Amino acid sequence: xxxxxxxxxxxxxxxxxxxxxxxxxxxxxxxxxxxxxxxxxxxxxxxxxxxxxxxxxxxxxxxxxxxxxxxxxxxxxxxxxxxxxxxxxxxxxxxxxxxxxxxxxxxxxxxxxxxxxxxxxxxxxxxxxxxxxxxxxxxxxxxxxxxxxxxxxxxxxxxxxxxxxxxxxxxxxxxxxxxxxxxxxxxxxxxxxxxxxxxxxxxxxxxxxxxxxxxxxxxxxxxxxxxxxxxxxxxxxxxxxxxxxxxxxxxxxxxxxxxxxxxxxxxxxxxxxxxxxxxxxxxxxxxxxxxxxxxxxxxxxxxxxxxxxxxxx
Numbered sequence: 518x519x520x521x522x523x524x525x526x527x528x529x530x531x532x533x534x535x536x537x538x539x540x541x542x543x544x545x546x547x548x549x550x551x552x553x554x555x556x557x558x559x560x561x562x563x564x565x566x567x568x569x570x571x572x573x574x575x576x577x578x579x580x581x582x583x584x585x586x587x588x589x590x591x592x593x594x595x596x597x598x599x600x601x602x603x604x605x606x607x608x609x610x611x612x613x614x615x616x617x618x619x620x621x622x623x624x625x626x627x628x629x630x631x632x633x634x635x636x637x638x639x640x641x642x643x644x645x646x647x648x649x650x651x652x653x654x655x656x657x658x659x660x661x662x663x664x665x666x667x668x669x670x671x672x673x674x675x676x677x678x679x680x681x682x683x684x685x686x687x688x689x690x691x692x693x694x695x696x697x698x699x700x701x702x703x704x705x706x707x708x709x710x711x712x713x714x715x716x717x718x719x720x721x722x723x724x725x726x727x728x729x730x731x732x733x734x735x736x737x738x739x740x741x742x743x744x745x746x747x748x749x750x751x752x753x754x755x756x757x758x759x760x761x762x763x764x765x766x767x768x769x770x771x772x773x774x775x776x777x778x779x780x781x782x783x784x785x786x787x788x789x790x791x792x793x794x795x796x797x798x799x800x801x802x803x804x805x806x807x808x809x810x811x812x813x814x815x816x817x818x819x820x821x822x823x824x825x826x827x828x829x830x
Contacts, residue, residue, distance in 0.1 A: 539726055542586045546593075550608075551601075553628035556621075557610030560602045561629070565593030570662070571635045572596035572825065573626065577644030577807070579706075579744065581607030583726055584643065587814035588821075595822055596639065601629060603645075607730055611739035619671075619759060622649040623656055630660065639825050641665035643810060651761035654768055663825055664766070667773045668807050671761035672781055672789040682779040685709075690744055698731040700724050712777045712806040763792035769828045772798045773820065775805040775812075799830045 546564040553559055562582045572592060576584040582600040592598045602609035604625050605617060615621050626649060630638065639662045642650035647669025654661045674680055686709060693702055704724050708716055730736060770793050774786045783800060790798050799820055803813035810817045824830050 539583055539586045539723055543589060546589055551629060551632050553625065553632055556604040556612065556615075556625045556628060559604070559610070559625065559629055559632075560608040561633075562589060562600045563598065564589050565595070565597045568593070568595060568597045570596050570825075571638035572598050572821075573630070573635075573638050573640050574598065574600040574810075575622075575626070575640070575642035575646030575649055576600070576603065576606070577646055577710075579606070580644075580646075581727070581730055583607075583723075584808065585810055588810050588818055591814075591818045592821060595826070597635075599629075599633065599635075599638075603649075605736075605739045605743040611735040613739060613742065615742075617742050617745065619648055619652050620656075623652045626653050627657060627660070636660065637662055639663050639665075641667055641821065642669065643667040644670055644807060647671065648759065648761055651763070651766060651770075654770070655762050655765045658767055661768050663769045663771070663828065665771045665773050665821065665824065666761075668775060668778045668781070668809065669761070669772070670781065671759055672763070672785055673760075674780060675785045675788050676782055679780050679782055679785060686780065694741065694744065698728060700728055703727050703731060709779065710806060710808045711812055712775075712804050714804045715806075715812045718812065763789060763796075764794065766796075767794055769795045769824075770797075771820075771824045771830065772796060773801070773809065773817075774798060775801045775807070775809050777804070777806040779807055797824075797830065799824075 543562065546562050549561050551559045551561050560582065574585045576582060581602050585600040589598050589600055603622055605611050637660050640650045640653060647666040648671035650664045651666060651671055654664050674683065689706060704719060707719055707724065711718060772786045772790060774783055776783060786798055790796050801809050801813055801816055803816050805812035820830050
């Protein structure tokens with residue numbers, strides 16, 4: 518297990534020539550690389566290791582651990598917080614011998630918890646990360662405390678607008694597939710994540726952060742596998758393996774939603790809620806779309822701690 522701390526004064530060292538101020542939010546966290554048996558090296562951002570309860574944060578498809586840059590340190594006041602890059606993403610290993618199915622990500626999470634000696638944890642995931650959180654809770658119920666499904670995929674789309682949103686996202690991904698990424702193309706993709714009133718958050722530095730990952734040769738090799746599920750589902754009919762078995766989640770589970778979430782709108786979350794045996798729904802009051810943890814971090818942190826500590830929001 519290799520470790521690389523993030524001491525004050527050297528937090529920009531990971532991207533030579535680029536000052537990535539997103540790391541200011543992570544001063545006090547630790548960046549390290551953890552080797553897992555099947556999925557190789559996994560990049561981890563961790564804080565609050567002294568705390569008894571662990572909280573694992575998982576990003577969406579094509580994302581990386583920086584999606585939680587505004588949350589890790591604040592939540593580490595209460596939890597041992599771990600945000601990590603999925604296999605094929607960020608600076609984790611880019612495998613070309615796996616199918617990037619939901620169960621692959623579920624098993625990566627299990628192997629990571631084993632490597633970090635974490636028996637049980639709260640698990641929260643956004644988008645793809647939510648599907649993984651749900652799948653993990655079904656497959657390994659003894660290893661989860663409470664889970665948060667943050668603007669998750671893996672539930673039925675119930676509106677015509679939701680189907681149009683899915684088609685638009687798939688077409689955007691297809692247009693960019695196989696092309697050299699640029700700051701402009703990535704900014705357009707990231708604007709899809711964030712409500713237009715929050716586009717000011719998409720700083721040049723944040724876009725460059727993602728561009729640095731997407732420009733790597735290993736990412737370009739793995740990208741068709743990583744994004745293959747999204748383009749295959751362009752017709753709006755998700756594969757059964759992509760759907761969360763909500764009825765089989767027996768821990769307390771929070772659907773954390775926004776009023777402007779694309780594809781799966783509030784009506785989709787409301788339709789999914791009765792299927793969760795111990796579920797609740799919270800709709801963010803602040804303006805946000807698919808990335809509430811970044812768009813409205815204060816509200817997100819408050820709601821997360823309230824739910825994880827009491828089961829209520």
